[in-house]
Amino acid sequence: MKIFILCIIISILALIFSLVLAFSIFKIQVMNAKIKEISMLISKGAMTFLKREYSYLIVFVITLFIILLFAINIYTALAFILGSMFSMLAGFFGMKVATYANSRTVEGALKGQNEALKVAFSGGSVMGLCVVGLGVLGLTFLYLIYDGNVSYLTGFGLGASSIALFARVGGGIYTKAADVGADLVGKIEAGIPEDDPRNPAVIADNVGDNVGDVAGMGADLFESYVGSLISSITLGAVAYTGNLNGILYPILLSSIGIIASMIGILVARMSKGKNPQKILNLGTYISGIITLISSFILSKIIFNNFNSFIAISSGLIIGIAIGKITEIFTSSDYKEVKVIAKQSETGAATNIISGLAIGMKSTVLPIIFIAIGILTSFYIMGGHENSYMGLYGISLSAVGMLSITGITVAVDAYGPIADNAGGIAEMSHMPSKIREITDKLDSIGNTTAAIGKGFAIGSAALTALALFASYAQSVNLKNIDILNPLTLTGVFIGAMIPFLFSALTMESVGKAANEMVEEVRNQLIKNPEIMEGTKDPDYERCIKISTTSALKEMILPGILAISVPIFTGIFLGTEALGGLIAGALVTGALLALMMANSGGAWDNAKKYIEASGGKGTGPHKATVIGDTVGDPFKDTSGPSMNILIKLMTIVSVVFAPVFVKFGGIFLNIINK
């Protein structure tokens, strides 16, 4: 009991720290009127989107609340409300601060690179600390008021998941519609550079960075964080009957992870040096080491052995390894990006083929690492003797991977803030010295974002796996047999869903980008003064187009992700649903890796050619095409996979009692 209250205190501390950081950003004065104006436009655009999105989501949340109330129970339904609220709160606050931090980063750059880095990183840290603080606070609070009845906690996860889906899909469509639309007309037709204020879609593009990369990513990791904890708590309760050790260990470790993240953030903020990448890495390493040592000690104290320490470390190592592999496949320092650049010499077609091939190849090592992680954490916990212990081990590895979420989100969210700062500096015609600083911070942001994507995919896969184990336990399945044709059917349909989902989100980006192209073209044709620079374009119309399309297009994928598992469970039964989850999990993770890495590699192949002076040449044009194909890959469809696999799994966990009650309508008919 006392320990749980300690955890609550730690989580509240994290939230207070994030408030302090937020105020440190708010209090920086922006002197330049142009910067102020642009920053206001971005902030307003982002908030408009979030408000309209949330007005949709409230309808959704209430509907699902009522369904849960009747189909499951009031406790789960209330937990669902809390999970949704916390996810929205984290997204709202994190993004609000990010849209303030961008202009303050430009101000900071006036004082030097270290100051700019500090502001941008503080902005990211607010998001990171909100995610972990609200996660542990919500779960511990529910655990206490529900008097240790862990099954209700899944509602909290469902809330986090469903908000995350809409945030990721909506945000992803928003950001890429604006980006692709701005590029297609601006760069290619009108011949104006990126972030040029004459482009009517430029503010929408900047808003998109916040909406997709800050709010969407934050909601994604909030879901993973919460999901892995819920899974380890529910499995821990089954694996250790008679004592709370199985529950205490992951909650305590996460709380220590929060402290470690705060220390890491403080160290990084205080560090000075020429290489911002090193400073960010330092913070991450410190947090990681503190968490590892604590997990070693906790393991000894609570379980009197080091097995759980090994499970936790295996997760952390997988997370770092997948991040590194992502870097190897998407950074121009390594071979693969250079191969794409080389293949661009024979045109766009060979650029696309080699980018797709590299994305596909990049799935190999992460999958092998995940496989090793599964086996290690299962067997080290003695899964061959007691399978619940083994499954608990798998959930611990997910918790381990996510234990330092506080600082990984901070580093990840720093990227779009630096990117925005660069845009603002460009649009407000800052001196080149300032832009050099923001460019440098931005380019590091690209690397951290790529690594962050790898981390998000890895954590989503492990969390979904852990929740898959919880699902089996909650529907009382001792095994899920793929020789059973119903299970096999489930696997086939489940594996197909990520393909359908990717197709839908890619088409949505296409449609929304087309609307944006029309609007931008129209404005430029009707008002030639815009290109002369004597009249401001109508930014708000572009923002409105992105907002409306994104919200409209997120509905179908959202319904799909929630209804497919429910229908499968009711009609084909729990074993088929198990197959469905496994199938979706596997292809979802593969497509997520492939899309993120193809997209990242195409992007950097373009930058590589630009850096070697190839701008405007044939090969460069080929890489621009590759980069545009990669946009929805890496920022819309790819990241949506993370949510899809977690959401489908947690829906199955929450609705488990319903499936057990119906017992598979199809089978009942067959057996009659």
Next chain:
Amino acid sequence: MKIFILCIIISILALIFSLVLAFSIFKIQVMNAKIKEISMLISKGAMTFLKREYSYLIVFVITLFIILLFAINIYTALAFILGSMFSMLAGFFGMKVATYANSRTVEGALKGQNEALKVAFSGGSVMGLCVVGLGVLGLTFLYLIYDGNVSYLTGFGLGASSIALFARVGGGIYTKAADVGADLVGKIEAGIPEDDPRNPAVIADNVGDNVGDVAGMGADLFESYVGSLISSITLGAVAYTGNLNGILYPILLSSIGIIASMIGILVARMSKGKNPQKILNLGTYISGIITLISSFILSKIIFNNFNSFIAISSGLIIGIAIGKITEIFTSSDYKEVKVIAKQSETGAATNIISGLAIGMKSTVLPIIFIAIGILTSFYIMGGHENSYMGLYGISLSAVGMLSITGITVAVDAYGPIADNAGGIAEMSHMPSKIREITDKLDSIGNTTAAIGKGFAIGSAALTALALFASYAQSVNLKNIDILNPLTLTGVFIGAMIPFLFSALTMESVGKAANEMVEEVRNQLIKNPEIMEGTKDPDYERCIKISTTSALKEMILPGILAISVPIFTGIFLGTEALGGLIAGALVTGALLALMMANSGGAWDNAKKYIEASGGKGTGPHKATVIGDTVGDPFKDTSGPSMNILIKLMTIVSVVFAPVFVKFGGIFLNIINK
């Protein structure tokens, strides 16, 4: 016993019929010297490739024979030799005839469209009849001399599978290296039309059609045909102990399918009419109806119920449905191709995005059909009471789908022959009337090829599923539990293999195409007379490049497909291997569908824009890029998936005794 001899007689009849057809083609005199010359070049090029390929394969076959001899037994090893020989024989003979039929089709066109169609279709029929004749002959012969010991038959399947892998992968790389290489320099740089004799790679391109689309496709379907029969025979032996009914039914049905195919071929050959598509459809429908009626009667006679008839029909219906869905997604008569054409207006990037999205979406219905087919054929045979009966039902649906392979291969192989005829007519400057005929036949060939691809994928998925069931039976697994982390690991790794495999084959095409581009450029620069038309290019050097690259690049994927299941089985055990097969099967089928349909849709979007007079415009250029990306998709990586999933499964079936003996080294260590 007598019935088996009857089956042998029928299969020999099919082979005699194919010889008769072959001689009817050989005896047509080619008068035009230019046609003769070009045809000789193509024929020689194709045979050179096949001979060099077979010289590699013999080494491979002997190596695997020795392994089988020591690891399994002499009977399986000998059956393996026979399967390999028969596959090579079918490929060699079918392709030899196809390379004769192409020039004779041009000769036929001089007499009119019907005559040209008759020659081209006869050429295709030779391949079709060889496939089914050699398949039934080999299996029935082995069954008799092995005195009904069905377990040795799997060796025959392994032989067919491994030859198919090299034929499909090697042929696919050959054809696309030549095609992409010819297009990149010819169409884009030199500005000469397709099939222009001044292009040094043009003969290699035509050889590629025979190597990839005739020999590769034939080997693919030979494998499916043989695989589905082996699976139903081995499962039938277990499901019906004490009598031979379970074995008799599929063998008899296939023999009747051979007769039905011969009747269908005869009817199509004798039909006259303006619409070649209708003539080909007529033949297919007649064969299908005869087979369905026979299966109805056989079902009543052998089993005294109609359950097996329903299982058979479900397979046939799935085959036809997947073909139709393929047509809907890849023909310009329907919406999807028009969407790609529309999206090409904003450039190559949006063309690529929408093509990928359409390919992904096109997986939905085929997967649902396969799922329905699995459930129908399993439960109708009473699988809920006796799972072997249900699995036997699944294998019957595969047999049903493949029962009319004779005519489907004939229709499919007709396409590349007509395509080649068009090329020869173009190169030998035939009058436009002749080229109109060959163009018409070629355009129908594109549709039949697309449908054939859908059929090949569907049959591969069902065959692999049936073999998967045989695998479980041969290693005595009562269930394959995905909650077991070893199985889950297997699923993950298995699902990743098709991604790796696709990446490898796509990169191979890229590499080989680049070599081809260099060679073509070199020839055109060093010999300006070639472009003036006063000197013939050195076709043979291009043929040599395609041959060498294709053979070199097929080795790694080949080793991968065979060694991964063997290592998994030995180290992780039989249940993990079951997971591996299931994972590979599911993503393999998904990627195959996606790649085939994206590729087909891109191709036809280009043709659609050309047909509406858009040649040379911006959108047309965008579709040319899409089409080039689609080339390795639809003709190399996509079709290779079919073989990959079947080969990995049959390897697992054949090596089952080894895995059982080792019992999973990893688990043994854990348990100690």
